[in-house]
Amino acid sequence: xxxxADRIARLGxxxxxxxxxxxxxxxxxxNKVYPFHLGDLNLATPSTVVEGSWKALQEGKTGYCPNAGxxxxxxxLAADVSASHRVGYGPENxxxxxxxxxxxxxFILALMNPGDEVLYPNPGYPIYESQIEFNGGIAVPYGYxxxxxxxxxxxxxxxxxxxxxxxxxxLNDLQNPTGAExxxxxxxxxxxxxxxxxxxxxxxxAYFDMRYEGTSRSFVEQPGMAERTVxxxxxxxxxAMTGWRLGASIGPKPIIDVIAKINVNDESCSNHFIQYxxxxxxxxxxxxxxxxLATLQERRDVLAEGLNSIAGVRxxxxxxxxxxxxxxxxxxxxxxxxxxxxxxRAVLHNTGVSFTSRLHFGRAQPAESEKYVRFxxxxxxxxxxxxxxxxxxxxxxx
Ligand code: PLP
Numbered sequence: 001x002x003x004x005a006d007r008i009a010r011l012g013x014x015x016x017x018x019x020x021x022x023x024x025x026x027x028x029x030x031n032k033v034y035p036f037h038l039g040d041l042n043l044a045t046p047s048t049v050v051e052g053s054w055k056a057l058q059e060g061k062t063g064y065c066p067n068a069g070x071x072x073x074x075x076x077l078a079a080d081v082s083a084s085h086r087v088g089y090g091p092e093n094x095x096x097x098x099x100x101x102x103x104x105x106x107f108i109l110a111l112m113n114p115g116d117e118v119l120y121p122n123p124g125y126p127i128y129e130s131q132i133e134f135n136g137g138i139a140v141p142y143g144y145x146x147x148x149x150x151x152x153x154x155x156x157x158x159x160x161x162x163x164x165x166x167x168x169x170x171l172n173d174l175q176n177p178t179g180a181e182x183x184x185x186x187x188x189x190x191x192x193x194x195x196x197x198x199x200x201x202x203x204x205x206a207y208f209d210m211r212y213e214g215t216s217r218s219f220v221e222q223p224g225m226a227e228r229t230v231x232x233x234x235x236x237x238x239x240a241m242t243g244w245r246l247g248a249s250i251g252p253k254p255i256i257d258v259i260a261k262i263n264v265n266d267e268s269c270s271n272h273f274i275q276y277x278x279x280x281x282x283x284x285x286x287x288x289x290x291x292x293l294a295t296l297q298e299r300r301d302v303l304a305e306g307l308n309s310i311a312g313v314r315x316x317x318x319x320x321x322x323x324x325x326x327x328x329x330x331x332x333x334x335x336x337x338x339x340x341x342x343x344x345r346a347v348l349h350n351t352g353v354s355f356t357s358r359l360h361f362g363r364a365q366p367a368e369s370e371k372y373v374r375f376x377x378x379x380x381x382x383x384x385x386x387x388x389x390x391x392x393x394x395x396x397x398x
Contacts, residue, residue: 106263107249299378310331351391
């Protein structure tokens with residue numbers, strides 16, 4: 001009998017992968033599956049990145065490299081993010097990571113003491129809750145309020161959640177799973193709270209560049225916030241590189257130095273030759289990056305229109321991310337179902353349409369009465385979206 005350390009009981013997981021396994025098993029039994037469950041892309045990584053990585057590989061960039069990333073990547077990312085965020089970052093503000101996800105745990109390790117409280121979005125990316133609790137902190141959820149054409153931050157729950165023990169705030173703007181982005185004024189209001197309560201902020205910007213119109217604005221633009229905020233940056237989504245594993249932590253030098261020290265202890269360095277590919281992706285021709293966005297936008301429009309045509313389902317159409325978060329309260333009631341997993345499985349087994357639900361994005365809060373599911377359209381082509389939607393509509397309206 002192996003005795004596992006007590007702290008592992010506090011470690012959460014990403015249950016969306018379990019949904020993916022279930023869908024794969026269903027498909028292996030000869031069933032057609034329409035995969036809306038994972039935020040992965042079925043689109044090719046731009047050739048700039050592939051060729052840049054390949055060249056570096058051929059040149060023998062296969063040994064260890066600096067713990068915080070090669071200087072060329074740190075410089076290119078600092079320049080890129082400074083321009084898009086209207087903030088003056090230098091290479092010393094950037095630490096490369098094997099993906100965006102490691103920034104979450106490292107930010108928490110660097111700044112949170114056991115017993116500290118951390119505000120985090122719920123529904124939200126489940127790794128926040130997992131890493132806060134695993135590292136001995138107290139995870140304090142805040143929510144979103146569904147509006148006509150967006151989800152807004154629930155400032156009541158944020159303000160209610162702040163105590164003398166609150167140390168960190170996690171913001172995910174543009175958000176998974178809701179697709180929400182902060183309204184004008186929300187950043188100002190948050191920055192005011194951060195100043196008043198002396199908090200540090202993680203702004204998870206995994207989807208910052210995944211937008212179809214307009215310009216993303218970062219929380220770090222707020223006066224004084226760049227000094228107390230770490231950005232989670234990732235190549236995963238913008239460059240369709242989920243499996244390559246490259247991202248970065250970007251923020252104040254004293255925090256980035258600590259994160260680089262954690263890198264030494266964890267993985268030594270991020271993949272060496274891929275960092276050259278990433279530089280080529282950042283500074284090279286952006287045609288293929290734009291094509292990824294154009295494809296996603298087309299999928300979004302088809303999916304949103306189809307979902308909104310189904311009785312009992314309504315979704316707003318976010319301008320960013322590659323998720324829709326429809327309200328399915330009525331559709332579930334029409335089937336006589338109140339349980340998320342029962343609904344999800346019934347839809348999978350009757351139609352092949354596979355999605356995640358509110359349950360996969362943090363512990364549901366007691367006061368929640370509306371029901372939501374998440375559709376990711378990053379891994380499914382338009383024809384399949386249409387086919388899946390037709391089956392879904394027939395089932396939900398039957
Ligand atoms: N943050 C959010 C909100 C995400 O949705 C994801 C991935 O789905 C990540 C971070 C981590 O992405 P990665 O580690 O692939 O960069």
